[in-house]
Amino acid sequence: MRLPLHVALLASFPFFGCTCDEAVSRVSGSLAIEPSPLDFGGVPRSATKKLIATFRNVGTYPLSITDVAAEAPFSVESVGTTLAPGGSVDAQVSFTPTTLGPLEGSLVVHVGSEAASSVLIGHGIEAAVLVEPATVDFGEVNWVSGLEPIRRSVSVTNTGSDRFDVQAIEWTTESTSAFALEAIEAVRAFEPGESSSFDVVLVPRGWGELSGSVRIRTNAPNASEILVPIMGHIVGPRMEICAAKTGSPLLCTRAGQAPRVSLGNLERNATAQGTIQVQNLGDRELIVASIFTTGRVEELSFVPALPTSSAIALSPDQSTTVEVSYQPTDYTFDATVVGVASNDPRGSRSVVVEGGVRRPRIRVVPTSLTFSQVSGSQARASVRIFSCGEQTLILSRVELRELSGPGSAFGLSGVPASVTSIEPRAGCENGPPGVELTVTFAADANGQYTAEVMIESNDPVDPTVSVQLLGTRT
Secondary structure, three states: OEEEEEEEEEOOOOEOOEOOOOOEEEEEEEEEEEOOOEEEEEEEOOOOEEEEEEEEEOOOOOEEEOEEEEOOOEEEOOOOEEEOOOOEEEEEEEEOOOOOEEEEEEEEEEEOOEEEEEEEEEEEEOOOEEEEOOOEEEEEEEOOOOOOOEEEEEEEEEOOOOOEEEEEEEEOOOOOOOEEEEOHHHOOEEOOOOEEEEEEEEOOOOOEEEEEEEEEEEOOOOOOEEEEEEEEEEEOOOEEEEEEEOOOOOEEHHHOOOOEEEEEEEOOOOOEEEEEEEEEOOOOOEEEEEEEEEEOOOOEEEEOOOOOOOOEEEOOOOEEEEEEEEOOOOOOOEEEEEEEEEOOOOOOEEEEEEEEEOOOOEEEEOOEEEEEEOOOOOEEEEEEEEEOOOOOEEEEEEEEEEEEOOOOOEEEEOOOOOOEEEOOOOOOOOOOOOEEEEEEEOOOOOEEEEEEEEEEEOOOOOOEEEEEEEEEEO
């Protein structure tokens, strides 16, 4: 912008040796301020931006700049100088907005009693972070089998006039492990008006109140850290199993135990009972979809009959019972696994049901022997017989039978002279045997020899036990 400065001299006296009554001599000078207007654009609130303004003498008369001033929030450095025609000087102008929105002021340059001015414009800007919702409440979640992860979306929006960066989205240290974040797309730069979102995911791992906080870190001046509280309440069915033989203490999953119905060893055709309890210790309805069995169940019976034909609904603190009955008719060990499938999110539970029959039980160690003999020597080894059942073991016959070889080579000693009774011993092999036999190998000719020791007893399952013998003479 230019401002003419006029200085008039009236010629009422001789000028250069002549009288010029009608002559008026004028000297004109003009000051230009460049650029005009001076536009600072957008500047964050409380920040400062500096630009250069040039004062130029575009006239024909020297100009003396006596003062320079600017209106807040603009300021200008002091400049005092004389500009020859065509001369210029630079001044640094600053803009420090304290409010938001468009701002305007004047830059005024004083030349003596005259002044030239130019318009200063700028825009106070600031990033503004809007997070919605401010709190994420999953409310009451019924945790049942097959429940998919639950997601809640949180949006981040730049409602201000300046850019900001989301630098991190993370959990605070006190947050529960039941929560997860899917936030990678929201960690980025946000221009004014831009928005993005991230998901908070709930994957229940137990029952009760849940809480935590998501921390959003930004470089926005007034929102370097934003905390979003996260909460929820997990409810649902909770299946626990208790089981035991009638008259024995219950073994329960709620106590960290493995439920088991051990009916013991009975006399044949005797009877034993047990109980399996299915309990709902949760705060929502438990649906028992099925109670079923796997394994041998011929001599085990259940009331109600298994597998169950329809689902059973149990309200909180209710239970249902399966009665077990066992009546063995043979000497076979009986065992089955009773499984319980429900809407408990932890999956099905199982109970082992087992029983056996009292009987004499023989244990022979070892059941095979191998000998090596050099000419002129003899080899020997022991065979031990234990009574491991619940009833007296009776040995009715023990004999050595040679099967092959160039001739006779094996011997057997320690054989009972008559029928021998061996009482059961607790721990079976953890102690001296009821009978100990000695097998010797002494061959007269080189070659390979085989034999067996036959042991007959009143064990109804293993009435005859054979110990295989192999000997070699070289």
